[in-house]
Amino acid sequence: METPIPYAFKNSSNIQNGINFAYGGSGLFKTLVDGRNLTVQIDSFEQLIKQKVYSKSDIKSSIVLVNSGANDYATFALKDMNFLGIGKFMKSLVDELNVNIKRIHSLGAKKIVVSLLQPIGCLPTASVISLYYSCIDLFNKVPRNHNKMMLQIVEDYNKEIGEPVFRTLDLYNAFFSAIKTIQKNRKEGSRLMNPLEPCCAKNFAGYQCGIVDPKGNKKYTLCEKPELSFFWDNLHLSQNGWRSVFKQLEPSLSQITK
Template sequence: MIDASYLKIETPIPYALKNSSNLQNGINFAYGGTGVLKTLVDGPNLTVQIDSFEQQIKQNVYSKSDVETSIVLVNAGANDYTKFALKDRNLFEIAKFRKSLVDELSANIKRIHSLGAEKIVVSLLQPIGCLPTISVASLYHDCIDLLDLVSRDHNKMMLQIVEDLNKEIGKPVFRTLDLYNSFLTAIHTIQNNRKENSTLMNPLEPCCALLSVGYDCGKVDDKGQKKYTLCENPEVSFFWDNAHPSQNGWYSVFKQLEPSLSQITS
């Protein structure tokens, strides 16, 4: 998610390439589509990823000093809510689910600290009501506030947890990265600019649009026919597909995050 250059560090190597000799810049333990709990993707969740991190420490791949001086980024949760929305679909249970998710996330970040990390950054949840798969309900005109409320409630709980943990420890070990407001500001800025420049693309509309249910962006059917269309200028899109920002989208978000990113590295 985060381009390491924004933190003025080299890009960490993927965990799948851990046998490489180039480990001095850290390891990226993330696995696409997974989350804090079990998601729609069969892969290592956050707990298993931390297991792998711990194993690297036990094997002396990283020393105590390496871990203490590192920045650990934890970005998880959106895929968990996606799974809940698509599989469980009982909004009356969302509060119970959110508490179980936040409790598990809290336990995970405390475990990372117990392994020696002294600077742990937790991403707040982006406004999921702005994802094209959701905003299509407004014909890509507005974010769906009912779903954004899920993000806001999640973030409120995480902010309180981070504050409480830092008080308990006595120093600011845990910090947050505000993806929620960064996304909203970036989207609203583009929407306002479109009022003066109609050639700009609607930030809520995906560049890669699906033509049929059951297909992903880039897929073709048995006859080789494309089941998607691409926007005219992908380089100016905000969302690449129904859920993921484009390179330009992330750039717009990170322009909003720059001040907080500089504080993280200080």
């Protein structure tokens, strides 16, 4: 199976392999990135159907992956700072996600996979509090509660329509299992990096991975062997990290693609 092409290249001849409508840093609501949110992405999907780029048969036989929400929580944490209001925000976010996935179903999709949120308390930007020793469980309560609500919505909606149209992709437990496996292997002598520590990290306050000052001085540090890291920077997995998570997801992915 080939990788779906980005929506920006929709005029390519490879559209029958699928299209990736995602916009990096975007979410369900307005985030720190001024990009196409999930609603606009679905608008684009619908437009292609109206233009008969994809037939009803194409849509019915396709798998639609919906992965959104993490950037919304990050924006809330950085801009609002009122964690007492996280419950209300979570409810509005889950309601919006619910509207969006039902809309995708109304467009003819018969197999829609919704990603559950990863454990944000394990991101280096959070685990730095423990000096990268352990995940921060207090922060992980947010994705756990979010995922619990989404699992209930998916279960209820599948019962309502009488068939398992909606599935979930459990990134939360896949991340945890991958991290625990690496930690266990390290105790047994593996050369892999501490999975909670970023390979590329800021070296000066106010800077981030990849930043170079006008004189060409790097404002970040890089680990000796990036291929042995789990997290690339404070938020994103490395290639090895995603490979580790994929191994955990492989059994469920084989069920989804049947």
